[in-house]
Amino acid sequence: MKLFSVLGLTAVLAAGLCGTAQADQLADIKARGKLICGTLGTAEPFSFQHPQTRQIVGYDVDICQKVADALGVSLELKGIAVEARIPELLQGRVDILAANLGYTPERAQQIDFSHSYFVSQQKLLTTKDSGITTLEGLAGKKVTAIKGSSSEQGVRRLIPTAETVTFQDTSSAFLALAQDKVDAFCGSELILVKLAKQSKVPMLVIEKSLFVEPWGLGLRKGETAFKEQVNGVLSKLASSGELDTIFGKWLGEGTAFNIKRDYKVEEIKS
Numbered sequence: 001m002k003l004f005s006v007l008g009l010t011a012v013l014a015a016g017l018c019g020t021a022q023a024d025q026l027a028d029i030k031a032r033g034k035l036i037c038g039t040l041g042t043a044e045p046f047s048f049q050h051p052q053t054r055q056i057v058g059y060d061v062d063i064c065q066k067v068a069d070a071l072g073v074s075l076e077l078k079g080i081a082v083e084a085r086i087p088e089l090l091q092g093r094v095d096i097l098a099a100n101l102g103y104t105p106e107r108a109q110q111i112d113f114s115h116s117y118f119v120s121q122q123k124l125l126t127t128k129d130s131g132i133t134t135l136e137g138l139a140g141k142k143v144t145a146i147k148g149s150s151s152e153q154g155v156r157r158l159i160p161t162a163e164t165v166t167f168q169d170t171s172s173a174f175l176a177l178a179q180d181k182v183d184a185f186c187g188s189e190l191i192l193v194k195l196a197k198q199s200k201v202p203m204l205v206i207e208k209s210l211f212v213e214p215w216g217l218g219l220r221k222g223e224t225a226f227k228e229q230v231n232g233v234l235s236k237l238a239s240s241g242e243l244d245t246i247f248g249k250w251l252g253e254g255t256a257f258n259i260k261r262d263y264k265v266e267e268i269k270s
Contacts, residue, residue, distance in 0.1 A: 037064035038094035041079035044248040060098035083148025097218030104148035113216030141183035
């Protein structure tokens with residue numbers, strides 16, 4: 001009888017622990033009535049402060065809003081630094097990341113990625129006076145990138161002879177290049193093209209990409225229902241044409257970037 005009681009108690013405890021492990025984030029978000037989305041807030045056109053309204057707007061913000069709408073909840077944006085993205089998600093301070101988050105195998109060991117919702121060409125910006133026009137010309141040079149970004153990882157991995165110099169934000173990294181404190185700046189082609197157009201120092205974007213980076217929304221591991229819901233929203237946006245509308249609003253014709261969407265929403269494969 002005592003043995004039966006012990007086994008019964010063990011089963012109850014196991015069931016309780018199992019229930020804890022299978023906590024459903026999707027249900028929690030719906031019960032709370034709010035989706036907390038972590039975004040950078042400093043990376044135009046993905047998430048940045050509108051100069052007139054002072055609100056955080058952009059491509060990433062619109063994608064998060066669509067996820068919130070599909071869940072029937074309100075959206076709360078939380079500004080986060082590049083290097084704080086994954087820690088903030090893992091500690092439960094945000095529900096989802098829409099924060100220029102490029103896929104890497106190392107990040108995929110920590111978090112789940114949704115289907116890709118943007119594909120970024122990672123390139124390098126140099127000054128014309130430097131005479132550097134190829135990736136090979138950066139061997140042994142100082143190359144800057146945002147601290148904690150996949151650009152930083154890419155420079156360290158693909159230009160191992162370069163000295164990698166990191167900054168907390170785009171403005172600081174760009175200023176270092178303009179003042180000849182570094183020889184090149186690695187980042188998303190979109191950002192680099194805009195910086196080159198605005199710069200008083202003549203600059204050029206090296207044509208060949210250092211690497212191509214699919215971006216996904218960042219999710220905590222094991223939240224299967226939430227991940228399926230997010231992927232469903234992205235797939236529906238693509239098939240309905242709404243994603244083209246959002247893309248065109250921030251990146252298409254008439255914007256400073258003037259590019260066309262030439263990628264699919266699909267599972268990111270390593």
